[in-house]
Amino acid sequence: MEEKDIIISVDHLTKDYGYHRGVFDVSIKVHKGECYGYLGPNGAGKSTTIRHIMGFSKPQEGSVKIYGIDSFGNTEKILERVGYLPGEPAIPAGLDGMGFIRMMQDMRHERNNERLEYLLKTFSLDPNVPIKSMSLGEKRKLAVVAAFMNDPEVLILDEPTSGLDPIMQQVFINFIIQEKKRGKTILLSSHIFSEVDATCDTISIIKDGIHVSTFKANDLKEPDVATYNFYFHNLESIEEFKNRKPNCEIIAENKNRKIVTVKVKRENYREFFSSLSGLAIREFDEKPFTLQDYFMSFYKEEKTFGGLSGVEGNKK
Ligand SMILES: Nc1ncnc2c1ncn2[C@@H]1O[C@H](COP(=O)(O)OP(=O)(O)OP(=O)(O)O)[C@@H](O)[C@H]1O
Ligand SMILES: [Mg+2]
Structure with a gap:
């Protein structure tokens, strides 16, 4: 793929929170139309990276760009083209679901009622319910609907299926596959192998804030x-x-x-x-050989990290 197709570019990003926490020299490139999986366990640095991509945090070192523009300080501009589902969506409890949806639409000066209807139906969500009486999964669905109701070109999803039951997880996976078919660019963080396996074209593994491997999902299927x-x-x-x-x-x-x-x-x-x-x-x-095996291999042994050469004999 060509340079001009790069939508998200994280270049040697470092954010050191001390005590070996944070992200260290992480680089990822997400190309137009691909679904990119960012896989790592709790505390690996997924949300930290994504917060930098969304422009909420300033890189200590390195650069983070989306559509060629530095992310930091440009969140508003980014949100014109990007739908973002945070790991822990903050939804004001005082409203009902529809009130929240309308508030978000007003903030973005955009209403795509057709898309809204589609999402409410897809995720079987009744928005006419006070948010304070919604279950965790319902709030999560509301956050999904709000993030994608203006049909953004890019979807950034931080552990999107956490809190969803297995049926809804599958609905979500199907939704991602559909969006990919519609040409959307997707970055998805996760620690669930099956959802990454089912949706992603390119996968990066992050461990303790350090990028350990990037590979094409297909290479893993036919090692x-x-x-x-x-x-x-x-x-x-x-x-x-x-x-x-x-x-x-x-x-x-x-x-x-x-x-x-x-x-x-x-x-x-x-x-x-x-x-x-x-x-x-x-x-x-x-x-x-599964994605899980490959992932776990980084935890069983101190291996030399590289690309898929890890599968071929751990040397690079
Ligand atoms: N604002 C912060 N101040 C200090 N430490 C932080 C801060 N944000 C994150 N960390 C630390 O950085 C590391 C990476 O955190 P991050 O939230 O990016 O992990 P994650 O991969 O998203 O994990 P999870 O799967 O649990 O969501 C963790 O050790 C976390 O405690
Ligand atoms: Mg996280």
Whole structure:
């Protein structure tokens, strides 16, 4: 993709809150029309990054731009083109849902009643209810409707499905897929693998404020390596297997259950499987590689962080 297609650009952003908290030298680029997943556990730095993108916080170092304009100090301008769903939406309790919607429309000097109706229907929300009597999920839906009722070009969603039940989570995922089809650019932060997997084209992982990997979702679905579990009859065969130095990476060994888990590069399949001949192997199966596995691999070992080369052998 070309430079001119970049909608959101975070360049070497650092915000140090002390005690190793904050974000450190984070760079992400979101291109027009893509759905970008920003994946990380609690406290990783997702909301901090997003607050900088929305212009609420000033970068200590680095730059944050949206449509080529520095975000900081330009929130109002940003909101003309961006729908933002905060991690913890602040909704004034004194109004009813419709009152809040009208207030937001007046603030933006824009009314798109057709879009509003569509969103209320999609998320099954009755807005004619006092906000103070709404459940957490209903308030969340109201925040969603308010964020997207003027049909913005860009959607920035900070953990959008938290507080929604599984059915509504699915409705939300479908909504994102629809918006993507309509050409919208989407940045979504999450720690839920399934929703990122179902919606995102590009995924970045952040851990302890540090960017650890960016990759295309499709590369993960068809990785260049396969992971197998081999179930041996006895421990001697496991030793024999290892002595043969097969062309693979042994990633786990369970002596009690006599299971060895290996990663094999697709290009080495034939050679690898021929090297097994005569070993007392009861059976084997392939472990499908998931986003969760990839994510968790950053927590199991101190690996050298990189792109998807992490999948291919952790080197970069
Ligand atoms: N204003 C602040 N002052 C001091 N520390 C902060 C501030 N904002 C965030 N932090 C710290 O920075 C780190 C990143 O916080 P952030 O809210 O960005 O995480 P997150 O990835 O959004 O987590 P969650 O999934 O829990 O929402 C945390 O350790 C948090 O305590
Ligand atoms: Mg957050």
